[in-house]
Amino acid sequence: MITGSLPFETPIDELEERINSLSTVSSEKTKEEARQLQKEYEELIQRIFSSLTPWQKTQLARHIRRPCILDYIPRIFDEFIELHGDRLIGDDRAIITGMARLNDETVFIIAHQKGKDTPTNIACNFGMPNPEGYRKAARIMRLAERFKKPILTFIDTPGAYPGIEAEEKGQGEAIARNLFILSGLKTPVIATVIGEGGSGGALAIGVADKVLMLENAVYSVISPEGCAAILWKDRSRTEEAAATLHLTAKDLLELQIIDEIIPEPAGGAHRNYDEAAQKIKKVITRHLNKLKNIDIPALLEKRYEKYQKMGKFIVE
Amino acid sequence: MLFRKPKYATIPLPKKKIETPEGLWIKCDECGELIYKKDWHASQMVCPECNYHARLGAKERLQLIMDEGVEEFNQGIKSVDFLGFIDSKSYSQRLEDAQKKTGFLDAIITVKGSIQGYRVVAGILCFDFMGGSMGSVMGEKIALAVNECIKENVPLVIFCASGGARMQEGTMSLMQMAKTSASIARLSEAGIPYISVLTHPTTGGVTASFATLADIIIAEPKVLICFAGPRVIEQTIGQKLPEGFQRSEFLLKHGLLDMIVPRKEMKDTLGNILKMLYY
Numbered sequence: 001m002i003t004g005s006l007p008f009e010t011p012i013d014e015l016e017e018r019i020n021s022l023s024t025v026s027s028e029k030t031k032e033e034a035r036q037l038q039k040e041y042e043e044l045i046q047r048i049f050s051s052l053t054p055w056q057k058t059q060l061a062r063h064i065r066r067p068c069i070l071d072y073i074p075r076i077f078d079e080f081i082e083l084h085g086d087r088l089i090g091d092d093r094a095i096i097t098g099m100a101r102l103n104d105e106t107v108f109i110i111a112h113q114k115g116k117d118t119p120t121n122i123a124c125n126f127g128m129p130n131p132e133g134y135r136k137a138a139r140i141m142r143l144a145e146r147f148k149k150p151i152l153t154f155i156d157t158p159g160a161y162p163g164i165e166a167e168e169k170g171q172g173e174a175i176a177r178n179l180f181i182l183s184g185l186k187t188p189v190i191a192t193v194i195g196e197g198g199s200g201g202a203l204a205i206g207v208a209d210k211v212l213m214l215e216n217a218v219y220s221v222i223s224p225e226g227c228a229a230i231l232w233k234d235r236s237r238t239e240e241a242a243a244t245l246h247l248t249a250k251d252l253l254e255l256q257i258i259d260e261i262i263p264e265p266a267g268g269a270h271r272n273y274d275e276a277a278q279k280i281k282k283v284i285t286r287h288l289n290k291l292k293n294i295d296i297p298a299l300l301e302k303r304y305e306k307y308q309k310m311g312k313f314i315v316e
Numbered sequence: 317m318l319f320r321k322p323k324y325a326t327i328p329l330p331k332k333k334i335e336t337p338e339g340l341w342i343k344c345d346e347c348g349e350l351i352y353k354k355d356w357h358a359s360q361m362v363c364p365e366c367n368y369h370a371r372l373g374a375k376e377r378l379q380l381i382m383d384e385g386v387e388e389f390n391q392g393i394k395s396v397d398f399l400g401f402i403d404s405k406s407y408s409q410r411l412e413d414a415q416k417k418t419g420f421l422d423a424i425i426t427v428k429g430s431i432q433g434y435r436v437v438a439g440i441l442c443f444d445f446m447g448g449s450m451g452s453v454m455g456e457k458i459a460l461a462v463n464e465c466i467k468e469n470v471p472l473v474i475f476c477a478s479g480g481a482r483m484q485e486g487t488m489s490l491m492q493m494a495k496t497s498a499s500i501a502r503l504s505e506a507g508i509p510y511i512s513v514l515t516h517p518t519t520g521g522v523t524a525s526f527a528t529l530a531d532i533i534i535a536e537p538k539v540l541i542c543f544a545g546p547r548v549i550e551q552t553i554g555q556k557l558p559e560g561f562q563r564s565e566f567l568l569k570h571g572l573l574d575m576i577v578p579r580k581e582m583k584d585t586l587g588n589i590l591k592m593l594y595y
């Protein structure tokens with residue numbers, strides 16, 4: 001059994017293990033068998049992944065082996081200098097910020113960091129920021145604006161941390177302030193949802209000129225579990241809630257909440273980190289090159305108009 | 317002198333034996349005291365015994381705060397069930413029920429008028445309408461209210477009361493946080509004041525957007541103001557929260573509010589602030 005394998009992935013993982021065990025033997029017969037299994041493997045992935053439910057996508061978005069920002073940074077960028085602290089009270093490890101080089105140009109990075117095992121999960125509070133995380137992000141936003149460098153944000157959080165100190169320090173205001181700052185920030189911003197986009201805690205670094213989403217990422221106002229507990233008072237209806245919330249990349253593209261879906265490697269980003277990173281890099285680079293050529297007042301007007309248009313209602 | 321005996325001992329009064337004919341008396345939710353209905357309304361739904369500020373309807377709030385001659389605008393904007401959202405009830409049904417119950421089309425009304433003679437655009441959230449939840453209509457009406465403020469060069473006052481984002485509109489309700497915050501940013505850039513008044517309760521997505529982005533933030537006494545609700549926090553940390561946590565007085569102490577203003581002084585205070593800031 002492979003770590004963190006999801007129930008619907010089990011046949012894929014089993015086949016993968018068989019293929020891997022064959023690769024150590026090099027007779028003609030096993031080679032032929034391996035080729036056959038590889039074909040089966042690809043078909044199996046195709047079959048399972050072409051009909052994933054919203055809840056299965058949610059599980060993939062939270063997959064324990066899913067690449068997180070620290071996996072992507074060395075694969076997408078040439079250099080990275082991390083910058084720490086909000087200059088007020090601390091350095092929140094749930095949000096990573098810094099400068100990086102992308103295709104020989106400097107960009108600023110603001111990203112949630114979830115961690116992948118118990119020690120790293122705990123070190124970054126499972127990607128649930130406190131106000132100091134959002135205020136560190138705000139500081140970096142202003143820094144990028146001042147030096148006229150684009151910002152790339154990467155979203156991957158269950159949500160802002162619901163804790164006593166977080167409330168004492170004004171979690172709500174910290175999030176709101178970032179929405180306020182980003183909406184008028186005089187530099188291009190591209191946000192990419194790489195895993196879980198958990199409510200206001202995600203949006204706080206997600207107001208952008210272009211919002212991109214990995215194929216199996218999710219982005220929601222509330223977790224399916226939370227929604228089921230509140231609306232049905234029944235946590236067992238989580239799958240239903242996931243479907244009802246319309247939280248998949250495909251749903252959100254249709255609603256024009258996001259601008260583009262970035263395809264994932266066969267079987268999900270966790271099966272091929274390098275390929276996932278290259279796909280992200282390609283799409284971000286394309287958008288960045290376009291955004292760079294728009295003058296700032298026009299860029300801001302477009303960003304503002306985009307958010308003003310969000311909403312579905314009728315006028316009597 | 318660490319301990320000092322109080323000069324007077326507090327003696328609990330015997331429970332008044334009074335008849336309570338239906339509709340004549342109101343029981344205070346906080347202290348349980350029975351208040352004569354006429355007194356209750358005369359005190360603007362504030363308990364004369366314990367100063368508890370009971371929830372005020374949006375219309376009553378308007379009456380209390382605004383001068384005569386209020387004009388509602390954009391009243392025809394209505395929510396639609398664009399996701400086909402069904403939990404124990406369909407969203408369409410919930411909307412219809414809330415419209416019947418409150419007489420409003422959604423959880424906010426926006427008006428033009430004045431406070432103590434000073435012109436304002438005001439938004440009043442209606443908690444009785446699906447918990448004052450923010451969906452597309454609230455987002456649009458706040459955006460339009462801000463446009464009106466900029467066009468007419470008048471300050472914005474918003475009375476908040478909300479359970480947060482409206483789940484029935486999925487991620488689109490989340491986007492209303494971005495939309496309203498972008499509007500407030502434009503208002504701020506235009507140099508026009510925005511005052512928010514937090515009333516019971518102000519939580520979730522409203523707290524994490526326009527409610528806390530005001531130039532001046534006022535709260536009524538003892539209001540629950542939070543991003544994450546007390547129950548969610550208790551579940552997360554596995555312990556009971558201290559008394560008064562996330563209430564107005566707590567937020568004031570932690571530097572998150574400008575002031576706490578009792579209901580009966582609200583209109584005068586708003587008038588004074590408007591005068592000193594802008595008129």
Ligand SMILES: [Zn+2]
Nearest residue numbers: 344347363366
């Ligand atoms: Zn009372």
